[in-house]
Amino acid sequence: MESSIENTEEASALAEAVESNKFKTTGDIAFYRRQKKLLPGNSPYHALLDTLELSDCGATLQLLNEENKVSLFVELFALEDHVIRIKVNELKPMKPRYEVPDVILNELLTQRLSIVSKDGLSVTLATVDGCSQVLIIAKPFRMDVRNQGELPISVNSLGFLYFEHLRKKSQDEVNTRGSLLEGKRKRDTKTQKESEEDLGLWKEQFHEFIDTKTNGPTSIGLDFSLHGFEHVYGIPEHTENLRLKTTSQEEPYRLYNLDVFACKLYSRISVYGSVPLLLAHKPKQTMGIFWLNASETLVDISMNTENKSALGKTKKLKTDVEVLPRTDVRWMSESGIIDTYILMGPSPFDVFNQYSKLTGPQAFPPLFALGHHQCRYSYKDENDVKQVDAGFDVNDIPYDAIWLDIDHTEGKRYFTWDRTKFPSPREMQEHLRAKDRKLVVISDPHIKVDKKYPFYCEAKSKNYFVMDKNGEVYRGSCWPGVSAYLDFTNPIVRNWYANKHRLDQYEDSTDILFMWNDMNEPTVFDGPELTMHKQALHIGGWEHREVHNLYGFYQQWATAEGLIRRSGGIERPFVLTRSFFAGSQRYGAVWTGDNVAEWSYLKISIPMLLNLSITGISFCGADVGGFVQNPEPELLVRWYQAAAYQPFFRNHSHTETERREPWLFGEDNTRIIRETIRERYALLPFWYTLFYMAHIKAEPIIRPLWVEFPEEVNTFAVDDEYMIGEALLIHPVSEAGVTEVNVFLPGMGELWYHLRTLQRFDGEQTLRVSVTLDSVPVYQRGGTIIPRKTQVLRSTKAMEMVSYILYVALNFENSAKGNLFLDDGHSFNYQSKNQFLLRRFSFKDNTFSAVCADERGQYCTDCVVERVLVMGAVRPTCVTAHCPDGQVNPVYFTYNVKKSLLNIEGLQFNLGCDWMLKLHY
Known part of the structure; x- marks a missing residue:
C-alpha cells in the first residue's frame, strides 16, 4: 500500500516512477537478452528420426543440437478431446529440471499414434481416430500439427527452439563464449562481443540486488506459428486491451507475479498474477496454447502474412497469390522444461472445456459471495463495523459481507485480533450473522518474526519457512516489519496452514468468517522488484526462480482447504486471492489489485476481466471506485453500474482515501447506487446458475462478444461491452460526462430487448443510445x-x-x-x-x-x-x-x-x- 494520490497527473507520474525505479524492463532480464540474439531460421536442432519410438501413451524421439552436441528428449502425446502435448527435456540432465506439479488436475487419456508415412526427411504421425496428424520434419526440426486436414499451427517453424542445458561452470569457462549461445548460430552482430557477465549466465545484477545462479543458465524457449489467425487473447494479467498486440517494436508480455501498485495502463509489465494460456480465434476455429511453466516468462507476438500455397493449398491461377494472416508466438522462460499443451478446439467452448479438464473447473462459490461486498483498508474497530453495517440497513442497500484488512490483527500478526480495537470479535460476528451477513478477514503469507508469536515459533521449529541460499530462514520486510515466508510449495506446510483455520485453532473465529489472501506474489518490500530473491530455497532444494508464479496459487489452495476442513467437509469456502496462476480458479476468486480512481482504470478493467474469464478464472472483479484516490461521484456511480454486472462485486478503498460507503455522495447518487445494487440482487438466480455452469461445463461467466458470435469478425476486437452468459449484453459507461454511447448489437437474425424499457431491436447494428447517470445499456438476447x-x-x-x-x-x-x-x-x-x-x-x-x-x-x-x-x-x-x-x-x-x-x-x-x-x- 502506498500513500493516497490526489489527482490524475500525480497518479500517472507515480505509476511510471514505480515501474521505472522498482521493476525490470527486458533490458534487465538476462535470459531474454540471450534468447533475443537469435534470428529466425537456421535452427541447430535436428530430429533424429531413427530414435522415434511409439507406445500406447504416445511417441518419443531425440533432438540433437548440431553445434554443442547436446541431445534433447521430446515426448509427444495425443490426448483426448483434441489436445496435443509436447514435452522437451534434456536427454541426460546433470540433475532433474523442475516440472510444474499440482496444476494439472487430470491427466487426460492418451490416444495411440501410428506412423502414416516416413522417409529420411520427415515422418507423419496420426491419431487412431484420424482427426489429428503431426508432421515431424528432421532438419531443421519442425512440427506441423494438422486437424481435420487443416494446418492451424506449426512448432519451431521460425527456429527459436532454445534450451540451455545444465552444466558445470568450469566447463563453460573452458568453452568459447559462442558455445553458450549455440555456437555459430546467427545472432545480432552488434552484441556478439558481450562478456559472460553481461550475458548473466552465472549471476546478474538489478540495482543493488545480485542474483547468483548456482545452476547456471537454464532458460528455454519455443515458437509457434498460428496460420490464418490474426486475433489472439489471454496470458493475463496485464493492463491491456482484450486483443493482444504485436510486440515486434515494443516490450514483450511478461508473466512474473509482482506487487505493482497503481500499475501504468496499457503496459506489458507483469502484475499480480499469471495464466500462461493464449487463445487464438478466427471464423470457424478457436485454439489455445498452454505453456506450463512457473518461472519468469516472456511472450513475444508478431503478426505476419504468408502465401496460402505454402500451406499445401492449390492456387486457382499462377497470378492469384492468396495471402493469409499468421500470428507468431514465442515463449521464453527462465528455467524448467518445455511442457506445452495445444488445445485444438475447434469452438471457443471446446477450448474452455479442454483447458478446464486439464487445470480444473471454476470453484462453485457459496451464494453470499456473489452478493455485494464492502471493504476498506481499514475499518478501525468493532463500532466502525457495526455502524457501517447499520448504514446499509438505514439506506435500504443490500450487502452480504464486510471485510477487515490487516489492522484488525494484533500488530499485523495473522490469525490474531487487536483486543483494543476488536475486544469481542465473536460477538461482532454473531451481530452480523443475525442479519444474515458474513465477515471476511485478510491473511497474508508473510509472518512476523517474533519469538512471542506462537504461530511464528511453531512454523520456525518445524522448518516451514522458505530458506535463503545459505540455508537460513529467508527474511524480508513486509507489513509487520521483518518477516518470514511460509513455504506453501511444501504439502506438509499447506496441511499445517489449512488446520490453522479450524475453529479451535483460530481464536474467536466463527463459521461466517471467510478469507482474503493478499500480498502473496509474494511481496517483499526490500527484495528485488519488491518480491522474493530468486535464489531463495523451497522444499526439495528448488530455487524460488522455479516456482515463483505458483506461490499465491499454493496459499489460496491451503486457505480454501482450511475453510473446508473447518466445517468437516460440508461447507463451500470463499477465498479471494491477489496472486494467481493456472488452476487458481479451483480455489476461489481473483481481483485485479490496487487500481486507481480514474476513468481510465474503470475502462481497462473490462478487458482485464474478460481475459481472466476466458483463461479459466471466471470469478473475478476490480475494486469499485478505485483503490487509491478519491473518485468523483459520477465515476463512483458508473463503477458501481459496471461492477454490478461483473462476477466479483466489491467496494474497496485505501486507508488514506475519504470514506466511500455508498450513502456518502448525496441523495441522488445514493438512490442510483441503491438501484444498481438491488438490480444485482434481483438477478442473483441468473448469476448463480451461470456459476454452476462455469463449474460443471467451464463456460465463462462473462464473455467477449466473439465467444457467442464466433463467425462475426466485427466482434473480434470489441472490449468495451461483453456478454453475461449467453443472455445479457452490457455496455458499461466508462467516460465522464457522456450523454450518448455507441452500442453494438451483434448477430444477423438476432433480436435484442433493452432490459429496462423492454424495447426490441434487430441485431447486427450499432445503436446511438442516450444515457443518463442512472442508466446503463443492458440488453437481453432474443431466445x-x-x-x-x-x-x-x-x-x-x-x-x-x-x-x-x-x-x-x-x-x-x-x-x-x-x-x-x-x-x-x-x-x-x-x-x-x-x-x-x-x-x-x-x-x-x-x-x-x-x-x-x-x-x-x-x-x-x-x-x-x-x-x-x-x-x-x-x-x-x-x-x-x-x-x-x-x-x-x-x-x-x-x-x-x-x-x-x-x-x-x-x-x-x-x-x-x-x-x-x-x-x-
Missing part, C-alpha cells in the same frame, strides 16, 4: 430466459424464499430457453447428496414449459415462480396453466400492445415441479 427474484431484501440469505419471475425474450422463431440452478446456497450437498435442482425453461409453439434438466437433483424447496414475462409475444385470447396434478386452469394476464409484452401473473408453481403454460389464439 433466452432469465430467472429473477421478485423482491430484494438485505442479503442473499434473507432472499432465500422470495418468489421468482422469468423474463422470456423471444427470437424470430418465437422461441426461447434458459436454466435455473437451485440448492441450499452454501454446502457441498449438491455434489455429495444430489441436493439440487436444475430446471430447464423453454418457450416453443406458444407453450412455456418448466422441466427437470438433471434427474439426479433431489432438492426440496417451497419457493415458487410467481410471474412469467414474455417479450416479443403476440396477444393471446387465453392463457392456461397445466399443473403437476393434471388440472388445466386459465390464468390472469395483461398485454402491452406497444411493447408486445405479455405479463402472466398470479402463478404459484413450485420450482421443483414440471408445469406448462399454453397461449391460445
Whole structure:
C-alpha cells in the first residue's frame, strides 16, 4: 500500500516512477537478452528420426543440437478431446529440471499414434481416430500439427527452439563464449562481443540486488506459428486491451507475479498474477496454447502474412497469390522444461472445456459471495463495523459481507485480533450473522518474526519457512516489519496452514468468517522488484526462480482447504486471492489489485476481466471506485453500474482515501447506487446458475462478444461491452460526462430487448443510445430466459424464499430457453447428496414449459415462480396453466400492445415441479 494520490497527473507520474525505479524492463532480464540474439531460421536442432519410438501413451524421439552436441528428449502425446502435448527435456540432465506439479488436475487419456508415412526427411504421425496428424520434419526440426486436414499451427517453424542445458561452470569457462549461445548460430552482430557477465549466465545484477545462479543458465524457449489467425487473447494479467498486440517494436508480455501498485495502463509489465494460456480465434476455429511453466516468462507476438500455397493449398491461377494472416508466438522462460499443451478446439467452448479438464473447473462459490461486498483498508474497530453495517440497513442497500484488512490483527500478526480495537470479535460476528451477513478477514503469507508469536515459533521449529541460499530462514520486510515466508510449495506446510483455520485453532473465529489472501506474489518490500530473491530455497532444494508464479496459487489452495476442513467437509469456502496462476480458479476468486480512481482504470478493467474469464478464472472483479484516490461521484456511480454486472462485486478503498460507503455522495447518487445494487440482487438466480455452469461445463461467466458470435469478425476486437452468459449484453459507461454511447448489437437474425424499457431491436447494428447517470445499456438476447427474484431484501440469505419471475425474450422463431440452478446456497450437498435442482425453461409453439434438466437433483424447496414475462409475444385470447396434478386452469394476464409484452401473473408453481403454460389464439 502506498500513500493516497490526489489527482490524475500525480497518479500517472507515480505509476511510471514505480515501474521505472522498482521493476525490470527486458533490458534487465538476462535470459531474454540471450534468447533475443537469435534470428529466425537456421535452427541447430535436428530430429533424429531413427530414435522415434511409439507406445500406447504416445511417441518419443531425440533432438540433437548440431553445434554443442547436446541431445534433447521430446515426448509427444495425443490426448483426448483434441489436445496435443509436447514435452522437451534434456536427454541426460546433470540433475532433474523442475516440472510444474499440482496444476494439472487430470491427466487426460492418451490416444495411440501410428506412423502414416516416413522417409529420411520427415515422418507423419496420426491419431487412431484420424482427426489429428503431426508432421515431424528432421532438419531443421519442425512440427506441423494438422486437424481435420487443416494446418492451424506449426512448432519451431521460425527456429527459436532454445534450451540451455545444465552444466558445470568450469566447463563453460573452458568453452568459447559462442558455445553458450549455440555456437555459430546467427545472432545480432552488434552484441556478439558481450562478456559472460553481461550475458548473466552465472549471476546478474538489478540495482543493488545480485542474483547468483548456482545452476547456471537454464532458460528455454519455443515458437509457434498460428496460420490464418490474426486475433489472439489471454496470458493475463496485464493492463491491456482484450486483443493482444504485436510486440515486434515494443516490450514483450511478461508473466512474473509482482506487487505493482497503481500499475501504468496499457503496459506489458507483469502484475499480480499469471495464466500462461493464449487463445487464438478466427471464423470457424478457436485454439489455445498452454505453456506450463512457473518461472519468469516472456511472450513475444508478431503478426505476419504468408502465401496460402505454402500451406499445401492449390492456387486457382499462377497470378492469384492468396495471402493469409499468421500470428507468431514465442515463449521464453527462465528455467524448467518445455511442457506445452495445444488445445485444438475447434469452438471457443471446446477450448474452455479442454483447458478446464486439464487445470480444473471454476470453484462453485457459496451464494453470499456473489452478493455485494464492502471493504476498506481499514475499518478501525468493532463500532466502525457495526455502524457501517447499520448504514446499509438505514439506506435500504443490500450487502452480504464486510471485510477487515490487516489492522484488525494484533500488530499485523495473522490469525490474531487487536483486543483494543476488536475486544469481542465473536460477538461482532454473531451481530452480523443475525442479519444474515458474513465477515471476511485478510491473511497474508508473510509472518512476523517474533519469538512471542506462537504461530511464528511453531512454523520456525518445524522448518516451514522458505530458506535463503545459505540455508537460513529467508527474511524480508513486509507489513509487520521483518518477516518470514511460509513455504506453501511444501504439502506438509499447506496441511499445517489449512488446520490453522479450524475453529479451535483460530481464536474467536466463527463459521461466517471467510478469507482474503493478499500480498502473496509474494511481496517483499526490500527484495528485488519488491518480491522474493530468486535464489531463495523451497522444499526439495528448488530455487524460488522455479516456482515463483505458483506461490499465491499454493496459499489460496491451503486457505480454501482450511475453510473446508473447518466445517468437516460440508461447507463451500470463499477465498479471494491477489496472486494467481493456472488452476487458481479451483480455489476461489481473483481481483485485479490496487487500481486507481480514474476513468481510465474503470475502462481497462473490462478487458482485464474478460481475459481472466476466458483463461479459466471466471470469478473475478476490480475494486469499485478505485483503490487509491478519491473518485468523483459520477465515476463512483458508473463503477458501481459496471461492477454490478461483473462476477466479483466489491467496494474497496485505501486507508488514506475519504470514506466511500455508498450513502456518502448525496441523495441522488445514493438512490442510483441503491438501484444498481438491488438490480444485482434481483438477478442473483441468473448469476448463480451461470456459476454452476462455469463449474460443471467451464463456460465463462462473462464473455467477449466473439465467444457467442464466433463467425462475426466485427466482434473480434470489441472490449468495451461483453456478454453475461449467453443472455445479457452490457455496455458499461466508462467516460465522464457522456450523454450518448455507441452500442453494438451483434448477430444477423438476432433480436435484442433493452432490459429496462423492454424495447426490441434487430441485431447486427450499432445503436446511438442516450444515457443518463442512472442508466446503463443492458440488453437481453432474443431466445433466452432469465430467472429473477421478485423482491430484494438485505442479503442473499434473507432472499432465500422470495418468489421468482422469468423474463422470456423471444427470437424470430418465437422461441426461447434458459436454466435455473437451485440448492441450499452454501454446502457441498449438491455434489455429495444430489441436493439440487436444475430446471430447464423453454418457450416453443406458444407453450412455456418448466422441466427437470438433471434427474439426479433431489432438492426440496417451497419457493415458487410467481410471474412469467414474455417479450416479443403476440396477444393471446387465453392463457392456461397445466399443473403437476393434471388440472388445466386459465390464468390472469395483461398485454402491452406497444411493447408486445405479455405479463402472466398470479402463478404459484413450485420450482421443483414440471408445469406448462399454453397461449391460445
